[in-house]
Amino acid sequence: MADVITATGQVVAAPPLSHQPLLTSVAEERISVASQWQLMWWRFRRHKLALVGAVVVIVFYSVVVVADFLAYADPEASDAQRGLISPQSIQFFDEGGFNPYVFALKGRRDPITFKRVYTPDPNEKLRVRLFVPGFEYKLLGVFPASRHLFGVEGAEAEQSLFLLGTDLQGRDVWSRLMYGTRISLTIGLVSVALSLFLGVLLGGLSGFYGGLADTLIQRVIEILRSIPTIPLWMGLAAAMPPDWTVLQVYFTITIIISLIGWTELARVVRGRFLSLREEDFVMAADLAGCSRARIIFVHMVPLFLSHIIAATTLALPAMIISETSLSFLGLGLRPPAISWGVLLQQAQNVQTVAISPWLLLPAIPVIVVILAFNFLGDGLRDAADPYN
Amino acid sequence: MLSYLARRLMLAVFTVWAISILSFAIIQLPPGDYVDAYIAQLAASGSIVSQQEAENLRTQYGLDQPIYVQYFKWMGQCFRGNFGMAMEWNRPVTEVIGDRLALTMVVSIFALILTWGLALPIGIFSAVRQYSIPDYVFTFVGFIGLAVPGFLLALLVLYFGFTLFNANIGGLFSSEYLEASWSLGKVRDLLGHLPVPAIILGLAGTAQAIRIMRANLLDELGKPYVVTARAKGLPEWRVIMKYPVRVALNPFASTVGYTLPYIVSGSIIVSLVLSLPTVGPLLLKALIAQDMFLAGTIVLMLGVMTVIGTLLSDLILLWVDPRIRLEGQ
Numbered sequence: 001m002a003d004v005i006t007a008t009g010q011v012v013a014a015p016p017l018s019h020q021p022l023l024t025s026v027a028e029e030r031i032s033v034a035s036q037w038q039l040m041w042w043r044f045r046r047h048k049l050a051l052v053g054a055v056v057v058i059v060f061y062s063v064v065v066v067a068d069f070l071a072y073a074d075p076e077a078s079d080a081q082r083g084l085i086s087p088q089s090i091q092f093f094d095e096g097g098f099n100p101y102v103f104a105l106k107g108r109r110d111p112i113t114f115k116r117v118y119t120p121d122p123n124e125k126l127r128v129r130l131f132v133p134g135f136e137y138k139l140l141g142v143f144p145a146s147r148h149l150f151g152v153e154g155a156e157a158e159q160s161l162f163l164l165g166t167d168l169q170g171r172d173v174w175s176r177l178m179y180g181t182r183i184s185l186t187i188g189l190v191s192v193a194l195s196l197f198l199g200v201l202l203g204g205l206s207g208f209y210g211g212l213a214d215t216l217i218q219r220v221i222e223i224l225r226s227i228p229t230i231p232l233w234m235g236l237a238a239a240m241p242p243d244w245t246v247l248q249v250y251f252t253i254t255i256i257i258s259l260i261g262w263t264e265l266a267r268v269v270r271g272r273f274l275s276l277r278e279e280d281f282v283m284a285a286d287l288a289g290c291s292r293a294r295i296i297f298v299h300m301v302p303l304f305l306s307h308i309i310a311a312t313t314l315a316l317p318a319m320i321i322s323e324t325s326l327s328f329l330g331l332g333l334r335p336p337a338i339s340w341g342v343l344l345q346q347a348q349n350v351q352t353v354a355i356s357p358w359l360l361l362p363a364i365p366v367i368v369v370i371l372a373f374n375f376l377g378d379g380l381r382d383a384a385d386p387y388n
Numbered sequence: 389m390l391s392y393l394a395r396r397l398m399l400a401v402f403t404v405w406a407i408s409i410l411s412f413a414i415i416q417l418p419p420g421d422y423v424d425a426y427i428a429q430l431a432a433s434g435s436i437v438s439q440q441e442a443e444n445l446r447t448q449y450g451l452d453q454p455i456y457v458q459y460f461k462w463m464g465q466c467f468r469g470n471f472g473m474a475m476e477w478n479r480p481v482t483e484v485i486g487d488r489l490a491l492t493m494v495v496s497i498f499a500l501i502l503t504w505g506l507a508l509p510i511g512i513f514s515a516v517r518q519y520s521i522p523d524y525v526f527t528f529v530g531f532i533g534l535a536v537p538g539f540l541l542a543l544l545v546l547y548f549g550f551t552l553f554n555a556n557i558g559g560l561f562s563s564e565y566l567e568a569s570w571s572l573g574k575v576r577d578l579l580g581h582l583p584v585p586a587i588i589l590g591l592a593g594t595a596q597a598i599r600i601m602r603a604n605l606l607d608e609l610g611k612p613y614v615v616t617a618r619a620k621g622l623p624e625w626r627v628i629m630k631y632p633v634r635v636a637l638n639p640f641a642s643t644v645g646y647t648l649p650y651i652v653s654g655s656i657i658v659s660l661v662l663s664l665p666t667v668g669p670l671l672l673k674a675l676i677a678q679d680m681f682l683a684g685t686i687v688l689m690l691g692v693m694t695v696i697g698t699l700l701s702d703l704i705l706l707w708v709d710p711r712i713r714l715e716g717q
Contacts, residue, residue, distance in 0.1 A: 354550050357551075
């Protein structure tokens with residue numbers, strides 16, 4: 001419709017249709033026999049940004065799996081002798097060929113400002129190699145390993161690689177970023193799954209049975225929605241037993257938040273159930289003697305499963321934002337846990353950031369992954385309803 | 389319609405009650421009480437409180453009574469407008485919160501006005517000129533606005549303000565007005581400081597509102613009544629503004645109640661970064677010090693504001709959408 005009316009408001013005659021059926025019959029036949037998931041994939045594929053988003057999300061979750069392999073320095077290894085080193089650039093070509101190296105750094109204290117300054121030593125080149133041995137870790141949590149994707153051969157404290165510089169305590173920002181990715185991207189997963197479950201279950205009950213159950217659930221939703229989340233979160237963070245580890249505390253809070261976070265999805269699911277309940281195929285299934293559970297899970301749920309997937313993709317970035325914001329305030333995760341928010345906490349002070357701006361670098365993955373999730377979710381939502 | 393209103397009002401009262409219990413419970417959850425925190429604080433500075441003095445303090449603040457008695461006492465006082473003492477400040481809670489709550493509202497409402505003032509025209513433009521270059525630009529900016537958390541944006545603005553202009557953007561007042569009483573100059577100073585926090589607070593909301601407006605209007609623009617209006621020779625401006633835009637505005641009326649508390653909630657974190665004198669930093673400090681009357685009152689106030697906002701949005705929806713008004717008649 002929108003194509004036929006031009007922006008100036010004139011109605012333009014649609015092109016003659018006489019030859020179209022013949023020309024498109026092959027494609028049309030392909031579409032008419034395609035399954036629902038195939039149609040969704042075709043439509044999703046057209047959304048280029050969503051495809052890019054999907055790739056970025058996959059890359060980030062690969063980092064989660066092999067974070068210790070990608071990190072070249074122990075994220076906890078601190079050394080006051082190398083605090084606040086600025087990011088080093090790798091020189092890729094040397095002696096007429098591809099032979100990456102970095103200059104060794106000489107640290108000394110400025111006699112006037114008492115700041116530590118680092119100067120590259122042009123006589124000492126440190127070769128950057130692939131699969132170098134380093135600190136020990138367990139690959140995938142099982143296999144003991146000590147090789148890392150890249151690093152400096154024979155690395156020592158003062159002569160090492162600082163791809164993204166070091167923080168105040170002299171810990172390598174790149175390696176910490178890798179570990180932070182692992183926690184920031186996984187800590188919210190359980191709570192998103194739980195809200196998803198509650199949302200579908202309660203929304204489904206509300207929509208399918210109606211009546212008293214519906215009224216009750218709707219009232220509960222309205223009450224839960226008027227509870228301001230951040231004050232609640234702050235209160236809960238202050239209220240957790242002090243002898244718990246930071247991860248335990250944070251995990252518990254995400255679970256509690258998920259107990260109030262299911263309302264949005266429940267509304268959507270309820271709406272879908274209300275409209276689907278009246279459809280002929282539901283009555284047909286009922287008359288054919290299908291059980292309630294079979295009608296719901298085999299006949300109704302597949303119709304809005306895609307919506308649920310899209311809703312989940314959009315719920316994940318919200319979890320990531322909560323984590324970074326609250327950890328940044330010191331209310332979410334706290335050191336020694338490593339997450340993006342914890343890393344950004346070092347950048348809380350403007351003066352510090354002005355002197356060592358690389359401490360703000362962890363903001364980049366936050367923004368990139370949230371954008372990617374949003375594009376992906378958008379594409380999924382568009383593709384979710386292929387018969388539209 | 390009256391029964392609808394009565395039902396909403398009942399629900400609002402019930403919700404406020406639920407929130408009051410919840411806020412009280414949250415404050416009670418941490419082990420120990422304010423006196424413990426106070427003693428620890430004194431011990432850190434070298435002075436020691438005897439057992440007797442601690443008991444006296446507890447009796448004075450009513451902390452020795454069972455929890456439900458404390459709750460009912462607190463609620464009873466709240467109804468009389470007495471929210472207790474902010475223990476850490478040794479002043480009544482109302483006095484400590486007063487100005488800050490007002491400033492929180494000023495910043496939030498300013499952000500809301502900015503959000504809609506920008507989002508609605510841009511959303512309409514993006515829908516009418518779909519797939520034009522400005523549409524792509526706005527969509528892109530909108531996505532960035534969604535993806536950058538408020539505190540990060542605040543931090544970036546502070547950083548660039550500091551490095552590029554050597555200016556301190558934080559705060560709501562210039563230093564000469566900080567302690568001054570209200571005057572025309574102070575109000576003007578406040579207005580000058582408002583835009584930066586308001587833009588930071590409003591950006592995520594603006595991005596979302598643009599997308600909602602654009603999507604809703606696109607849905608409406610394809611409908612037959614729009615074609616009819618156009619065919620009847622109405623000027624394009626009226627065709628769009630009078631009918632489809634009005635329908636597309638509905639979701640905004642129904643979400644006004646949630647938008648305001650959302651902004652207030654968000655302002656807590658941004659206020660901390662920008663050091664704004666709003667309730668956010670106060671709440672954080674009160675929670676850490678277990679100053680329960682202060683923290684409880686702030687959580688309660690925020691909850692009540694949400695409920696009032698929801699009620700308002702119900703009223704607006706009733707006014708905007710005749711379908712709801714006529715329901716049940």
